[in-house]
Amino acid sequence: MTAALEIRGLEAGYRGTPVLRGLDLVVPDGVTAILGPSGCGKTTLLRAVAGFVTPSAGTVTVAGSEVVGRRTVPARLRGLGYVPQDGALFPHLSVARNVRFGLPRSVRDADARVAEMLELVELPATMATRYPHELSGGQQQRVALARALAPRPRVVLLDEPFSSLDASLREDTGRAVVRALRAAGAAAVLVTHDQGEALSLADQVAVMLDGAFLQVGSPGSVYLTPSDPRVASFLGHASLLDGKVADGREATCALGVVPLQTTTAPGVVRLAVRAEQLQIRSAGADGAPAEVVDISFYGHDATVRVRLDSGEELSARTPATSVPTAGDRVSVRVVGDVVAFAEGP
Amino acid sequence: MLLVVGVGVAALTLVPLGYVLWTTAELGADEARDFLWRPRIGELLWNTVRLLVAGVAASAVLGVVGAWVVERTDVPGRGWWHGLLCAPLAVPAFVNGYGWVSTTHAVQSFPGAVMVVTLSYYPLVYLPTVAALRRLDPAVEEVATSLGRGGWSVFARVTLPAVSPAVLGGALLVGLHLLAEYGALQLLNYPTLTTAILQQYATVFNGPEATLLALVLVSFCLLLLGLELLLRGHRRRSRVGSGSSGDPVRIRLGRMRLPVLAGLTGLALWALGVPLAALVRWLLRGTSAAVDLGELSGAVVTTLGLAVSGGVTATALAVPVVWLAVRNRGLVTTAVERSVYTASAMPGIVIALALVTVSIRLVPSLYQTVVVLLVGYTILFLPRAVVSVRSTFELVPPGLEEVARNLGCTGPGVARRVTLPLVLPGLTAATALVSLAVATELTATLLLAPLGTDTLATRFWSDASSIAYGAAAPYGLALIVLSIPSTWLLGRLSIRSAS
Amino acid sequence: MTLTRPALGLAALALALPVLTACGEDEPKLIIYNAQHEQLLEQIAPAFEEETGIDVELRHGKDLELSNQLVQEGDASDADVFLTENSPAMSQVEQAGLFERLPDDVLEVIPAQYRPRSGLWTGFVARSTVLVYNTDLVEESELPDSILELAEPEWAGRISFSPTGADFQAIVAAILHLEGEEATRAWLEGIEENGTVYDGNNVVLESVDAGESEVGIVYHYYWERDRVEGGDLSDDSAQYYFADQDPGAFLSVSGAGILESSDMKDEAREFLEFLVGEEGQQILADSYALEYPLNPAVQLEKGVKPFSELQPPVVNVSDLDSEAVVDLMTEVGFL
Structure with a gap:
């Protein structure tokens, strides 16, 4: 079976500045998240796929047919669903007319399709007659998805769809959207800068930086086995430490000797220690001595920033029940295996 | 206090308003009816109404098309065109009328009057439309495109409804200006209610007849206001959510580029070139x-x-x-x-x-x-x-x-x-x-x-x-110079209000 | 936005104040409500100021606009002297009882038919009705003997005139006086049917010269002045004077009078004396106005048809009724 969306060697730029530097991505069924900080080019990628930005090189294939390559298919003929930030509902049309906007005139059971779509995105049918300004932000996003799904696209592109929602709404809306996408059988490309969103909603995560993918894989693999220190620091709030590998299974660093996740060639390495791998213990206990710099308390847990006596600063996550205070002397220890990256030549 | x-x-x-109503009431119904129920008044009404309809329609079309070309296509020199399309505001309508009449008498007709007032007043539609297009979240148009709509369909079904309050507001302004216009129409020898009121005034000062005509004129204005309220309705068309107004996708003109450029150039020549050339010509050679x-x-x-x-x-x-x-x-x-x-x-x-x-x-x-x-x-x-x-x-x-x-x-x-x-x-x-x-x-x-x-x-x-076209020319030029700053300000505001 | 300085607004206001207050100066001036051509008064007023040391302030307007204003203002009017282009506006102010009787030495200078029997005002210049015609489109021999013939069907679509101006209304007043109400109404209806209406005699002249209409009803000086100025509007046209006391040969009188409410009556009398005296009349004759001086001692030269050759109908200015004319023209639909 052909992939829902396939991108090969895609390049694009604005006024001579390259924004996308030769991207390759295969989007199978399910949700693929493009994760990256703002300005990394992920929105440009989405717009290039949708047909609003003209790439300078590369191909894009949707369900087996090429839309960018030897010839460029206009945006309106690509058969892609598109959900921009804020949903961009047509403010002058009711919910029902928004949803049926993309249906050809010849569709007879448009009303039924509208009802079906509203049900799919878990909105009550009574909402059909409302106008966009009468809806909450989360409802607007669901309508926007229903509108994108109504013409039965193979792929739906979502551009930071939840970024303007409250934290509490974000999760519910995100789950509902993914359920609807699965029920509709559409693959999705979700552009986001929120790693929690990417990891929790997607089947595949593509981490992007400066117009290139650093790593593409399942949420678990990109989180647990980052292929690049930048992926590690972006995804797991990992602290990076210099270290030295002698025998391939262990490394020596400011935290002492730590076990490595994979066998690594001897030499100088960069170690990525995720926040939850660091354990804060009372001073004098086993571990590297350090001082607490500051604390962010979240209720269920807290992030503690410590400065090792050797000078490095690290972030650790501790349970809410054992939070130190700033200025405390503590000792820090690593739990579990650490990811090591060989230093570039 | x-x-x-x-x-x-x-x-x-x-x-x-009080004066018009009071004087009319004072006059008595019979006398008012005798004065108003005449062929002359019918002719004035017909002239006023058809000028109003044609002038407003033409201004709306010109203003919207101009705004769309400048804001949504890749026409070269968009900044310049924006300036040129606003610029007719700096030429008062009566100076524009002078420019045309002193160039050709062909404009002393209904089509001529419609043309001259349209060239003078279409920026009143153009400016708010440009501002509305700038404010419009391009994502709305992109979504419509991704749903399979072509350029024209997106414009007609999404863009136009979204900017319609701005267009309507501009059209209302044009209508009110047309009803109030005296100088240009007088020069074009196109009698309307307003020119008739001034003639009445010159003949019999502020007689009851002038007031009656004023009553009719005011009724028109109020009718126009009501009509606009009705058309605008209660529905909100403002954008939902904050959205980023990024750069919209511009339509490639391709082979249409030359015709579009020719059209814009023609418009600029018609609206600015003719009156300015007339002023300069009369300044140089006018006998008076x-x-x-x-x-x-x-x-x-x-x-x-x-x-x-x-x-x-x-x-x-x-x-x-x-x-x-x-x-x-x-x-x-x-x-x-x-x-x-x-x-x-x-x-x-x-x-x-x-x-x-x-x-x-x-x-x-x-x-x-x-x-x-x-x-x-x-x-x-x-x-x-x-x-x-x-x-x-x-x-x-x-x-x-x-x-x-x-x-x-x-x-x-x-x-x-x-x-x-x-x-x-x-x-x-x-x-x-x-x-x-x-x-x-x-x-x-x-x-x-x-x-x-x-x-x-x-x-x-x-x-x-x-x-005395020659004698008038220096004053006309001075009027244009005086109007440039406010026109510039309005042109700038229409662009900046968006960002 | 560059206009951020609070000082700017205040400075602008300060700038404006002197301009606005300049209107009320101390020294009393002779205030003339002038409906005659501005340029004419701007030549004679300085000459008068120089000769007498009396300052003059001119306020320009149109005949009936100013006469109506005077009537509305009544005794409260600032005006000392009123000048018009045509006599009906003078009659209106006279009927409102606002004029001071003129001294005999002013009246006697002007022949009796050019001033009202009441002696409340006097004519000082006159203009003759003419038919201006496009020389490419019409032969002089085709032109009618009487202005009344222009209402005949054969002139359909060929004539133009400016019915909203006081000039034309004076001509109508003469026809009304000479031919009666029925004939005048019929004539007005006829030319309304036949003609193109313009606003302003210059526009009529221009339309005839440009060939948009074949003949136009105007006064003689429009065409003559344009000749002097360079002929833009008169190079393809010529004037035709009606003869034999035809209503179309009507001579319209520009009037001057002193307001009874004036507090500068002596100065006002001096002005009128100057206006009708030989010196003033000569200035008028030499000016670009090209209107006929009414003091017989002064003649208009400059190639205009001599005053003595005109054959106007006998109309006393007292008999021209502007109100009836306006009613009649409203009825026919010109106003």
């Missing part, structure tokens, strides 16, 4: 053109003096009205603000007629003085002043003043150290806008200026209307 001033201002702005610099500078000084005083008066009176409406919301204060807006439906000629009569009957000592003229300008342009002053005062949320009080400021101290510095730029801009409008005002000035007071507009008019 403030309320008294506000109510006083509101009462002043209601004088014209011996430019009397003394008279010209005298007219400039008078015009500037009136303009600044008018601007300051209107802005000063707008402040209490706005203050009441923004800070003391209530039935009375809202009514005060609304009553000011009704004056925007009053053509200059009606305001002038009302003030002539009211001042002669009630305060004869003021008749034929600058005071009445300034009152006229104030009523005429107060709506504009109120709009700009209001947007300024909304920049000063009450919170700021509360914070200042909390930091130990006294009432006057708050005004001096917080409120005033924040609103002064806006007040100055409002003054400037009204001043420039006053500087090019013709109709009310003709009736209200004390005898012997020559402004640029009235000097231009007295020469242009007696075919």
Whole structure:
């Protein structure tokens, strides 16, 4: 079976500045998240796929047919669903007319399709007659998805769809959207800068930086086995430490000797220690001595920033029940295996 | 105290409407019917209505197409075209009419009149449409495209409905201007209600006949306002959510590029080239053109003096009205603000007629003085002043003043150290806008200026209307120069209000 | 936004004040409500000021605009002297009882038919009705003997005139006086049917010269002045004077009078004396106005048809009724 969306060697730029530097991505069924900080080019990628930005090189294939390559298919003929930030509902049309906007005139059971779509995105049918300004932000996003799904696209592109929602709404809306996408059988490309969103909603995560993918894989693999220190620091709030590998299974660093996740060639390495791998213990206990710099308390847990006596600063996550205070002397220890990256030549 | 001033201002702005209704009532129904039920009135109505319909429609089409080309296509030199498409605002309609009539008599016809007024007034649609297109979240149009709509369908089904309040508002302005237009139509020999009122005035002064015509004219204006309210409806079309107005995807003109450029060039030549060329031509060769610099500078000084005083008066009176409406919301204060807006439906000629009569009957000592003229300008342009002053005062949320009080400021101290510095730029801009409008005002000035007071507009008019084209040219050029700053300001605002 | 300085607004206001207050100066001036051509008065007023040392302030307007204004203002009027282009406006102010009787030495200078029997005002210049015609489109021999013939069907679509101006209304007043109400109404209806309406005699002249209409009803000086100025509007046209006391040969009188409410009556009398005296009349004759001086001692030269050759109908200015004319023209639909 052909992939829902396939991108090969895609390049694009604005006024001579390259924004996308030769991207390759295969989007199978399910949700693929493009994760990256703002300005990394992920929105440009989405717009290039949708047909609003003209790439300078590369191909894009949707369900087996090429839309960018030897010839460029206009945006309106690509058969892609598109959900921009804020949903961009047509403010002058009711919910029902928004949803049926993309249906050809010849569709007879448009009303039924509208009802079906509203049900799919878990909105009550009574909402059909409302106008966009009468809806909450989360409802607007669901309508926007229903509108994108109504013409039965193979792929739906979502551009930071939840970024303007409250934290509490974000999760519910995100789950509902993914359920609807699965029920509709559409693959999705979700552009986001929120790693929690990417990891929790997607089947595949593509981490992007400066117009290139650093790593593409399942949420678990990109989180647990980052292929690049930048992926590690972006995804797991990992602290990076210099270290030295002698025998391939262990490394020596400011935290002492730590076990490595994979066998690594001897030499100088960069170690990525995720926040939850660091354990804060009372001073004098086993571990590297350090001082607490500051604390962010979240209720269920807290992030503690410590400065090792050797000078490095690290972030650790501790349970809410054992939070130190700033200025405390503590000792820090690593739990579990650490990811090591060989230093570039 | 403030309320008294506000109510006083509101009462002043209601004088014209009150006068028209009162005089009509005084006249008696039979007499009114005898005067109005004549073929001549039918002809005037027919002329007015068809000019209104055709002029508004043509302005709307030209304004929307122009805005769309500039904002949504990849036409080269968009910044320049924006400037050129706004620029006709700097040529007062009667100067434009002069330019055309002194070039060809073919414009002394219905199509000619429609063409000239359209060329003068389409920017009133163009400007708000450009601003609305800028504000419009491009994502809305992109979604429509991704749903399989072609360029035309996206424009008709998404873009146009989204900007329609702006287009409608602009069309309403064009309509009100067309109803009030005197100079251009008089030169084009196209009689309408307004030109007929002035003729009545020249023949029998402010007789009941002129007032009856004024009543008909005011009814038209109110009808237009009502129609616009009805069409706009209650539905909100503003954007939902904050959205980023990024750069929209521009339509590639491709092979259409040359025709589009030719069209834009033609429009610029028609709307600007013809009047400017006529002015320059007459300036160079006019037989009656011996430019009397003394008279010209005298007219400039008078015009500037009136303009600044008018601007300051209107802005000063707008402040209490706005203050009441923004800070003391209530039935009375809202009514005060609304009553000011009704004056925007009053053509200059009606305001002038009302003030002539009211001042002669009630305060004869003021008749034929600058005071009445300034009152006229104030009523005429107060709506504009109120709009700009209001947007300024909304920049000063009450919170700021509360914070200042909390930091130990006294009432006057708050005004001096917080409120005033924040609103002064806006007040100055409002003054400037009204001043420039006053500087090019013709109709009310003709009736209200004390005898012997020559402004640029009235000097231009007295020469242009007696075919002394050469003598009129320097005054016409001076009027254009005076109009450039406000046009520039409006052009800039239309672009900036978006970002 | 560059207009951020508070000082700017205040400075502008300060700038404006002197301009506005300049209107009220101390020294009393002779205030003339002038409906005659501005340029004409701007030549004679300085000469008068120089000769007498009396300052003059001119306020320009149109005949009926100013006459109506005077009537509305009544005794409160600032005006000392009233000058018009045509006599009906003078009659209106006279009927309102606002004029001061003129001294005999002013009246006697002007022949009796050019001033009202009441002696409340006097004519000072006159203009002759003419038919201006496009020389490419019409032969002089085709032109009618009487202005009344222009209402005949054969002139359909060929004539133009400016019915909203006081000039034309004076001509109508003469026809009304000479031919009666029925004939005048019929004539008005006829030319309304036949003609194109313009606003302003210059526009009529231009339309004839440009060939848009074949003939136009105007006064003689429009065409003559344009000749002097360079002929833009008169190079393809010529004037035709009606003869034999035809109503179309009507001579319209420009009037001058002193307001009873004036507080400068002596100065006003001096002005009128100057206006009708030989010196003033010569200035008028030499000016670009090209109107006929009414003091028999002064003749209009400059190639205009001599006054003595005109054959106007006998109309006393007292008999022209502007109100009836306006009613009649409203009825026919010109106003």
